[in-house]
Amino acid sequence: MNTDRPEEALMALAQSFREALRQSVYVMRRLDSEEQLSAAQLGVLKMALDGGARVGAIARNLGVKVPSATEQIIKLERAGLVKREADPDDSRAVRVVATPAGHAAIENADRRRNEYIAGILGTLSEEERDSIAAALPVFDKINNSFQN
Amino acid sequence: MNTDRPEEALMALAQSFREALRQSVYVMRRLDSEEQLSAAQLGVLKMALDGGARVGAIARNLGVKVPSATEQIIKLERAGLVKREADPDDSRAVRVVATPAGHAAIENADRRRNEYIAGILGTLSEEERDSIAAALPVFDKINNSFQN
């Protein structure tokens, strides 16, 4: 495994996997286009829930650079969904915290999107759903390989 | 199944699925950032291979509107990887065809990306790879639900 010249089977699997990734991007765009909060903003908001999160942590979680996170945070702030506060332990840092309106917004956005997806999952067979359920943790593992 | 109020389990699966989608977008960005051809351009190029494809078909395949496809096609054309020709059957239409340089480029780009992914898949256990392989067709089925 994991040699310089991956075997045929591994390459074929990689190819299919890549196709799934490509489609996922498309699906996410569709999902986003019907909502007010973008996926990135939803991600920020989620991290801002319990006690808030620092800008750098948010950026890392979203897989973007700090200025890109700042940009989304500012939009959410203008929309009244989060507020920025000084970190009591480190005055260089900024804690992003969800406002009550932010809490409400995230619940709505999350539920709507989940219902949309659940509607589609509902059309699958039990078996198909099981295979998805089994694969998701592995997906997660793979995706985490890219965090570097 | 597929009721107005999806069950708990379905909603939970939808939530995890959505998380995987989100991560996929991130992974695709990473993968793209190390290459010269963007994923969208690679998609155009692939369709331009055998006998070429019409602009509208390319747009549909990529999940974007026609002007967005045109934009990518123009870039590839300027790079010498495709050429645009009149469709013999319908003079309104344009066929996008890969040049020899385009053929070469796609092979390189595809192989490099597959090797990268294969390298990661190689670190998984046999079982994990099997669960991915089993899920990919279902992913495909789900993703096709969005083609509307």
Place this chain on the structure above:
DNA sequence: CCTAACTGTTAGGATACCTAACTATGAACA
């Protein structure tokens, strides 16, 4: 023919991301 439908291109605008440069704070150490 003449109009309606279709295929693409062009123009203009929005969004999200990036790098580089800057400010301010913290931490290490002589």
Place this chain on the structure above:
DNA sequence: TGTTCATAGTTAGGTATCCTAACAGTTAGG
């Protein structure tokens, strides 16, 4: 204690991708 280096965010400027609207040319139906 004071200098220096590292860290946290913001701001400025630029790029890529997508979109809608308006347009030109072609096809097809009545």
